[in-house]
Amino acid sequence: MKYAVVGAGAMGLRYGLLLQEVAGKEVEFVEPTKESVDKIKAQGNVVYQSRDHEDRHPVPVKVFSPEEYEGNPDVWIFFMKQMQMEETLKRMAPHFKDHQVAVGAMNGMGHIEKLQSYFKDDKIIGGTAMIATILSDYGDVDFIGKSNSGASAYSNLSGVKTAETQEVMEDFQAANLNPTYSNNFMGTLLTKVFFNAVENSIATMFQARMGNLLSYDQFVPTIAKPLVDEAYDAAAAAGITLLETREEMLIQVDYVAREVVPLHFPSMYQDFVKNRPTEVDYINGWIADLAEEHGVAAPTQRFITGLVHLAEAMREFNPPVNQLEVK
Structure with a gap:
């Protein structure tokens, strides 16, 4: 090929x-x-x-x-x-x-x-x-x-x-x-989307490495779980079955951030610190749209979408520090 x-x-x-x-x-x-x-x-x-x-x-x-x-x-x-x-x-x-x-x-x-x-x-x-x-x-x-x-x-x-x-x-x-x-086409694609709806968006707003998120010992139960639950509820309402259960997704969120790439800045952060638009509308915003289209609510996904856009706007007043630049 x-x-x-x-x-x-x-x-x-x-x-x-x-x-x-x-x-x-x-x-x-x-x-x-x-x-x-x-x-x-x-x-x-x-x-x-x-x-x-x-x-x-x-x-x-x-x-x-x-x-x-x-x-x-x-x-x-x-x-x-x-x-x-x-x-x-x-x-x-x-x-x-x-x-x-x-x-x-x-x-x-x-x-x-x-x-x-x-x-x-x-x-x-x-x-x-x-x-x-x-x-x-x-x-x-x-x-x-x-x-x-x-x-x-x-x-x-x-x-x-x-x-x-x-x-x-x-x-x-x-x-x-x-x-x-x-x-399972949609199940395959949504695996990454649902993961990114947690890791990318939150790490970007707080300009954090993925592993840093777990310094808050309640990150998975109080931040990740509501986002994952809303995403899975939206998928279920749309008749989409993912490749893993919501419990397995939460384990993955913790494991990848803790063990695989704890020092990594996700792609959304890379756009954020370079003053480019983020893809939050195509991740958290897309999940919120899917939920509402099928008659269920996803207020946390919608709220996170708005917060990322607010963080983008705040760059004018509080420019982010590009931690990607290795000294």
Whole structure:
């Protein structure tokens, strides 16, 4: 399989570099953000890769703007902010072909419906990635955690695993992305959304590392549990079954923050400290919309959405300190 990764941010670079350097696949990057393309080209068509802030080294890449790109990949992997998706797909549309597969493992919800405007359902693979990565700057990515750590999960939108999906899974396994597959499409996607509705939003508002949240010994029962309960109630009302129970989700919230990536700043925080809009409307806000659409309330999810937007507005008066900058 030949891959084109759309979006050379933290996760786009993580997937693309692992596929290229570990799995030995041909990978091209299509970057919709001009400043990012310019920076990577100015560096000599390399990106800098670190692991846990160490061993920073250059890796050659092929990077193009959507308008420059002339390739014909077998698989598109989309990694960008939900707010960028619609415009980027319009710019990429001339390059899409019927045989191509689209993988969307982005944060939040909203991108799958947009992909359906360009790809058939049996060509769309949705996914989630529990893989911590930081974009220190354009063209400068930091892999958090030991080599071959983290996990990812995927599902065909059509509900049927295809031969193409199997080949993608094999390539992802070779790239140390540790993939699993399920025919439960929405259950697969919502696993990450429900997790992020707790960890990302709360850590961002308090500008905290994920492990710091557990310094409050009542974090799981008084903060995480109401958010998880509302999310699961919304899913149940919508007829969606997740891959894990709500009790297992709470265990995961605690375990990942405590044992896996306690020093990690989530992606929402990374946007927050760089004065960019966050994706809270596509995570907590999406859950609140789902609940209300199906006749149940999610006041805590709605409240958290508002608080994150308030925190965004307060940056004008109390600028956040970017703790991503390693001294």
